[in-house]
Amino acid sequence: MKRIRSNEKFYQDLYRYDESDGSYIVEVSLDEYEDVYDEWDPSPFKKRDIEDEFDDFIWDSANDIPLKYKIKIVLYLPMAQKNKGKEKALREAYDNFYSFRLIRAYKTQKNIQKKILTYLMMSLTFLYIGYFYSAESGIVMSVLKEGIFIGGWVFLWEVFTLIFITLGEERKVSKIVKRLLDSKICFIYTDETRN
Numbered sequence: 001m002k003r004i005r006s007n008e009k010f011y012q013d014l015y016r017y018d019e020s021d022g023s024y025i026v027e028v029s030l031d032e033y034e035d036v037y038d039e040w041d042p043s044p045f046k047k048r049d050i051e052d053e054f055d056d057f058i059w060d061s062a063n064d065i066p067l068k069y070k071i072k073i074v075l076y077l078p079m080a081q082k083n084k085g086k087e088k089a090l091r092e093a094y095d096n097f098y099s100f101r102l103i104r105a106y107k108t109q110k111n112i113q114k115k116i117l118t119y120l121m122m123s124l125t126f127l128y129i130g131y132f133y134s135a136e137s138g139i140v141m142s143v144l145k146e147g148i149f150i151g152g153w154v155f156l157w158e159v160f161t162l163i164f165i166t167l168g169e170e171r172k173v174s175k176i177v178k179r180l181l182d183s184k185i186c187f188i189y190t191d192e193t194r195n
Helices: 006-014 052-064 084-132 139-182
Strands: 016-018 023-029 070-078 184-190
Touching (some): 084 184
């Protein structure tokens, strides 16, 4: 087995490693192809949503394994279920589901970028007004000026939060979704149900 640094050894304990293509294997045992699909979605198979439990398991696995490694999804099914048409439909449903999720992730990033620009402009405007606007003295004007300063700093803080935390998290989501889209799906059929 390929040697991996000791601080990452636990990935070898949780997931099998395929040396032939350098990927970690996410294994899922199914009773039938339909286990992957959302049972409440009446659409044809290739357009159906993926079951939440399946998505959660795949997502958590993709999140566990560092992004620098490839992953492969292996679906175990009973031999009696083998059907090339259903395999193809499942792959298409999987691709459709994660393609849509990737589009949503990119859209979320664009919305965050718009918020950053808006908040930055508001912050600069408030701070500019606070620093350079000299009004008559008085308690009301002093409170207003302090409020403008505070508003400017709050908007600037929000800009930093969006750039360094929120946008970073959303970029990671996009990378995980893209990784799931790029993952190879393999079907293995067994005579016995896997435990």
